Amino acid sequence: MKAVVIGGGFSGLATASLLSRQGIEVTLVEKNNTLGGRARVLEEKGYKFDMGPSWYLMPEVFDCLFSSIGKRRPYELVKLSPSFKLTIDWKKDIVIYPDMSDNKEELNKLEENGFEKMERYLEYTRFMYETAMKKFLYREYSAPGDLFTREVMGEAVKLGLFSSLESFNKRFFKSEDMLKLTGFASVFLGGSPDVIPGLYALVNYPIFGQGVFYPKGGFGKIVEGLVGDYDVRLGEEVVKAKVKDRKVYALKTNKGEVDGDLFVFSGDYRWLDQNVLPVGYSNYDEGYWDTRVYAPSAVLAFVGIRDSIDEPHHHIVIRGDWKKHFSAIFNNSPLPEGLSYYVSIRSKSEQGLAPEGGDSLFFLIPLPPGFNGDSESIAKKVVFEYLEKHGIREVDYIRFFTPREFRLDYNATLGTAFGLAHTLSQTALFRPSMRNRRLSNLLYTGQYTHPGIGVPMVIISAQVATQIVVSQLKE
Ligand SMILES: Cc1cc2nc3c(=O)[nH]c(=O)nc-3n(C[C@H](O)[C@H](O)[C@H](O)COP(=O)(O)OP(=O)(O)OC[C@H]3O[C@@H](n4cnc5c(N)ncnc54)[C@H](O)[C@@H]3O)c2cc1C
Known part of the structure; x- marks a missing residue:
């Protein structure tokens, strides 16, 4: 055959x-x-970038794949510490470590009993994650009966299947900061916290409960292994x-x-x-x-600098009212002034990804699917604001990847970066x-x-x- x-x-x-x-x-x-598709590699002027994925989550899925094809995982996995940093309006930094007990002080500052609440949340999301891995993910759905079994319906309410991620998270947390901390992952699922189903809170278990990993050699190394x-x-x-x-x-x-x-x-x-x-x-x-809901498009910027930047590997920057940014993406309202974005600095976890003493930075700024405005100017503004905040004045290398390139390079409908949203x-x-x-x-x-x-x-x-x-x- x-x-x-x-x-x-x-x-x-x-x-x-x-x-x-x-x-x-x-x-x-x-x-x-x-x-590699979305996970291609870019290498220029001594800087190396992964062009897409950078968060290595759910390590057992990769292990299962390599064991199914009879190969050893061909790269070393490093558990990142800190896991990531979330900066809110340049006023507040929340740094999360893989061992939850190291976050006690930080979480208690964000909300009264924030640490205990997070522990309860992780117990719950762990249950959701393990149930999904065992029963829902590794199977085909071809008829309503496949999903709406008595067993699933029985667990659906418990799993928060029918509420939004935001209302699910509100069962545990009250403060805006905690809701941001447990809501940003909705972008990984191509949606906003008030639309994607609460079931997807399960993604917070890998992020907070298992830890965020880095495959040495980057995602390109995984591609090579396949x-x-x-x-x-x-x-x-x-x-x-x-x-x-x-x-x-x-x-x-x-x-x-x-x-x-x-x-x-x-x-x-x-x-x-x-x-x-x-x-x-x-x-x-x-x-x-x-009539489908498409996941956001994005403008990416790959930036090489000769200086070193004092930030961790994964940095999420939330600017202004993030609901306005989500609303621009999903409801066609105008893009707000302050856009939220994500910066990956792989050179913090591996040597040789930038010339000696420098760093390679990858910026991801979510945009509405179908966006055809001037995304490069949007990216430039974000990049230079970020560098200025860190006292960096000179850029050695910069390359943008726009919604148009998503369309041209991957035949992506509406230039979507992630496909279909999880509603x-x-x-x-x-x-x-x-x-x-x-x-x-x-x-x-x-x-x-x-x-x-x-x-x-x-x-x-x-x-x-x-x-x-x-x-x-x-x-
Ligand atoms: C910027 C960005 C950051 C991301 N971050 C993360 C992350 O941190 N962690 C994570 O787990 N996921 C992340 N994702 C999502 C993840 O990368 C994707 O969901 C996944 O890689 C998609 O894989 P795929 O095979 O479905 O599609 P693709 O990677 O798009 O592969 C499809 C391939 O088909 C090719 N193709 C299309 N049409 C044709 C044709 N007619 N003939 C021949 N070839 C064709 C395309 O060129 C492409 O190479 C990110 C995605 C992006 C864009």
Whole structure:
């Protein structure tokens, strides 16, 4: 049997590795000249950057993947300490360490009995996380009965499935600072704290309970660990699928053709579904796609400086009323003056990522999906304000990555950085299906599908897709 995987991001790489471990001959086709998708690597002028993911969470998901493909994890994991810093309006810094007891004083300053409340919150979110890992994540949802079982319904209220993350968090915390601390992770899920379901508070267990890890060598090292067992065709864009007898039998690319018995789309679901499949074979129509809630787009800035900056590896900066920023992203209201953003300084955790004595900084500023304003000016303002606050006057290297580049480089619908937001109506069964309804040998993986956004999630989507293939082979 021969499988063709479209897309060399984490979902495509994981799918290709898992299928080839099953003895299937695999070819992976990627439109860019390097692998990794959103997790590509940028190296220039002595500075090295990961272009996308930087938070290594849920380490057991990566371990499970490497053990499933019969490999040792090819990189060392370092638990970061501090885990991260949250700065609010340049007035307050909250620094969180992986050992919760080291945060006692800090949390008690944010709210009366903040530490005990956080301990209770983590007990609860740990339960949610472990339940999700055991019962909800590593499985396919194809019918309402898969999700709304008596057991799940029984646990749904307890899990906060039907409330928002914000109202779930308010069950534990009162102060604005604590709500920010336990709400910022909603951006990882492509939503705002008042919209994404409370179920996703489970992501706070890895962040606060397990700790934030750093893979030595960066995310590019993980990508390297997932190649080698199958054929890769780089710089080749899939443009049309050829279909016969309810099956895809070949893909036309900008360089030729590739045939196969099984096909997996792991790029932008909407783009592939609407552009590559012949009329009548798409899983969803324009009306469906137009009513989805897309995750934010973003402008990124990669900045090299000759000086060293005194900040930890992960720094989140909240500016002004963050609800106005969320509202601009999801409700089309104007962007506020002060935008919140995230800075990753990998050079704090590894040498050789910047010239001697310098640092490499990565800025992520969330923007509305479909944004077509001047994102570079927005990024410049943020970058220079940040550097000025740290007494840095000179930039040695700077490169922006705009919403337009998300569209051009990854075929990202509306230039979304993360795919589809995690709203209640876009969770589990309600995310776009992993199977094509009209073509029996076509599957979809990646951040649009269940379980969703983030490297661990898209790796799980690859595991689920592989389970589907294995069970189909047994039929
Ligand atoms: C800036 C940023 C920061 C992030 N931070 C984190 C983080 O800290 N931690 C975390 O866990 N997650 C993070 N994420 C999310 C995570 O990176 C993604 O959810 C995940 O990498 C998506 O993987 P994917 O395989 O679904 O898609 P992609 O990585 O987009 O891969 C899809 C691939 O398909 C290719 N493709 C598209 N169309 C075609 C075609 N027609 N022919 C051939 N190839 C095609 C694209 O070029 C792309 O390489 C971040 C994302 C971004 C953008």
